[in-house]
Amino acid sequence: MTAAPMKIVFGLLTLVTVGMIIGASFQLAFIRRLEDSYEFPPFRKLQGSQNDGYLQLPRGLPHLDNDKEARVLRIGYVKPEVISWSPRIIVLHNFLSMEECDYLRAVALPRLQISTVVDTKTGKGIKSDVRTSSGMFLNPEERKYPMIQAIEKRISVYSQVPVENGELIQVLRYEKSQYYKPHHDYFSDTFNVKRGGQRIATVLMYLSDNVEGGETYFPLAGSGECSCGGKMVGGLSVKPNKGDAVLFWSMGLDGQSDPNSIHGGCKVLAGEKWSATKWMRQKTTY
Known part of the structure; x- marks a missing residue:
């Protein structure tokens, strides 16, 4: 190769490297801005609210703007809605703030990898066409960050x-045509129950807006029909609205695994579905 082409190649490599460094710097700066601004701010305006646009606290409760615990738990924001008793499913509207959603996405984006499923024979994660998303787990050090601590306490x-019975939060991204076929969150192997026991409950938090399809689908819940990836099917489904969360139990009140808790992620028709999952165990996990 002559000197001139080598200079061109070297110049292109330099531009690509500089671009990657600049992109990573912007990503890091965005994450740090979110962390620095997270000081449990006072309650803010809610879209679609009445009167002056500010959160209307229930009658009889004191004003909670200066109550840090109330801010951590988002008292007055979170609105539970029971949608099924068998299996037990509660939609927690406004569970996360928009800043919390954006923070989780920003932390996860550079570390996404192809998602895996648990091998029932070995208990290890394997790639499968049952699940076509990409994802990552927060690490134990990130569990100490104020924003993550607030979410985990909530x-x-x-x-x-x-809190100590919870696994590390997993962040997932589903792109167009990606899905997760119906499955149970409780373990069918003995390997995974050695540390922390069986999974008893799941909190699935939605981190993005403007998603078509991508519903969380419970085929054995309810007695009607629902939308799942553009099709009408039997069961219940929950639309992935940014900030909302779904809390459901993999074990019944009798302490046994509940087969009715089978659920899946419907195919994404347009946009990107981002979510964060927290699995809760019978015993401490750390």
Whole structure:
């Protein structure tokens, strides 16, 4: 190769490298801005609210703007809606703030990998066409960050399961035509129950807007029909609205695994579906 083409190649490689460094710097700066601004700010305006546009607290409750605990738990924001008792499913509207959703996405984006499923024979993660998303797990150090601690405490209070019984949060991205076929969250192998016991509950949090399809589908819940990836099917489904969460139990009140808790992620028709999953165990996981 002559000197001139080598200079061109070297110049292109330099531009690509510089571009990657600049992109990573912007991503890091965005994450840090979110972290720095997360000081449990006072309650803010809610879209679609009445009167002056500010959150209307229930009558008889004191004003909670200066109550840090109330802010962590998003008292007055989170609105639980029971949609099924068998299996037990609750939609937690406004469970996450928009900043929390954006933060989880920003932290996850550079570390996404092809998702895996649990091999029932070995208990290890394997690639499968049952699940076509990409994802990552937060690490134990990130669990100490204020924003993550606030989310985990909120999950613990609403699920009534201790924080230490929770697995690390997993963040997932489903692109167009991606899905997760119906499955159970409880383990069918003995390998995974050695640390922390069986999974008893799941909190699935939605992190993105403007998604067509991508519903969370419970085929054995309810007695009617619902939309799943553009098709009408039997069961119940939950639309992935940014900030909402679905809390459901993999074990019944009798302490046994509940086969009716089978669920799946419907095919995404347009946009990107981002979610964060927290699995809760019978015993401490760390």
